[in-house]
Amino acid sequence: MKKAARWMLVLLAASGSGFGQTTDKASLVRRQQELTAESELAKETKFYFVLDVRERNLELRVKGMALRTWKLRSMRFWGQPSFSKTVQLVRKSTLNPPKRNVIKPGETTASKDPAKFELEALELKDMPLSFSLEFDNGLHVSVKAQARGLKGLAGDFGWYAVLPVRNMIDTKAGKPISELELSFENEKDAQAIYWIFFEGIKGLVY
């Protein structure tokens, strides 16, 4: 009986180490792919982003340096999001896009009396709390700050009722949707992403 138990332990240990090696090798290959893709982006002087789905982390980077990091509160998806190569932001859309203030010549008091100056500007707080990012590979990312109340319910209805049906229809047609939703605890995080992410920005999602 004791002998059998010992053999069982040996077998378990052997199978466990084998699994570990496979996982390590797979993660090595994955890391190589990620770094190869990033080295291409880092060569340029432009900013790019890295969305690490596994770590739930979004970073703005330049030349491999992280300039800004956002921690995701939660993430969910429908369909078959494909993250195999570099993506490029094609369109940023929201229901109420922020509007710029148009200066009327001669009406500014800025240079005359600093104490009387009144601020009319486009600031971070004017950015939307929820918006969509559409990428060139068909990936559609919804970004939002944690919505509560009716707004949250309406969003959930769309997520749990509309998208699954759309996904099923599109899957039957051979083109499943590629929908990702990123939620942030802090309103400012979602607004900062709208502020910083420009149309044309390239990035990696893995």
Place this chain on the structure above:
Amino acid sequence: MGKRLLVALLALAYLGALGVVGLSYYTGLKQAAAWPPKAEGASLSDKDAAKVQKNIQNLQKKIGALQPKDVYIVVDTGENRLYVKKGDKVIKQAVVSCGSGDVLQDPTGKRKWVFDTPRGEFYVKSKITNPYWVKPDWAFIEEGEPIPKKQEDRVEAGSLGDYALGFGDGFFIHGTLYTRLLGRNVTHGCVRVGDDDLKEIFKIVPIGTKIYIY
């Protein structure tokens, strides 16, 4: 009879809807189960794994070599913050004022200015003590004043503070009279810094220092 038919139809529609939702969730869950896609590498030999490991180190070195070796400046235009960094370490940070995003149209309709702080990679091109501001056309148009013909009529002392770091196209990191507006988006594109902070930054950064503005 009509009522029974209606109830039967409603029940049928309800069951149909349930079926569609059920099928949708079945499709979605099947896709979710297959995600994330299986990583390659399970069949990698130990020799190949060592090669991959070496390649990873090379790639990390290659990317690391692209990063500034000396101090560099990072400006967050949304948060109105400036950081002087070396590697990952923040040497100095300051509350600043960046571009207002306002739009000014020349009354003739020929020119238009958008007062955003430019974003991207720049470098310190000039370091100036006691800078004078050579007011561009938009400064006169904004105030409803005629654009002067003589260059000397454009020169204004004091408004840029004691120091300025030029980073191209007439944009500067400079001092300000409007200290109560630090932390707000208020400028015509330049980055305004409080006098004490600017004095320190001016000392730390040499010409050629990289500036990353986002």
